[in-house]
Amino acid sequence: MSAANLWTAVKADYDVDGLISLTNIRNRAATAIDDTVGTAAAQAVINLWPAYAQVVYDENNALHVEAAELGVISILWRRGGASSTIEQVKWDEVFGPEGVISRIRRTGPRGHARPVSNSGVQQAPETGPDGGQVRGWADRESLPAGFLSTRVDATDT
Secondary structure, rough: OOHHHHHHHHHHHHHHHHHHHHOOOOOOOOOOOOOOHHHHHHHHHHHHHHHOOOOOOOOOOOHHHHHHHHHHHHHHOOOOOOOOOOOOHHHHHHHHOOOOOOOHHEEEOOOEEEOOOOOOOOOOOOOOOOOOOOOOOHHHHHOOOOOOOOOHHHHHH
16 A cells, blocks of 8 residues: 555545645745645554554455545644644554454454453443552452451461
């Protein structure tokens, strides 16, 4: 996939005046889109794609192209661009854990297929209550008190 093709798709779908202001962060008086900046942002999305989507970017997949276009706009905003005609797309909306690109993945963070349930039950988070430490299924601290027998050393008898 070439970044030029992705940038051409972005230019076809977004307002010209907005792209002028997003790509010319150092020259607010510019009257033309800076294709170098746009192509660089498109290449950044392609470079980041495998890390976030866990698949190779496919320019023939319409879903990939749409998500990548949002990524380009997000990167342009993140790099200092601003526009009154193109809505700001925040980084987390595209690249975050619940972002557009992560929804393309077929697996969860640990490489397993995501659970599917129609019962309305919320899945438990994979992190501890403080959002930090991951608790495994065999972690004594993550089990209810008294669930496992206590440890007895041979020297205690």
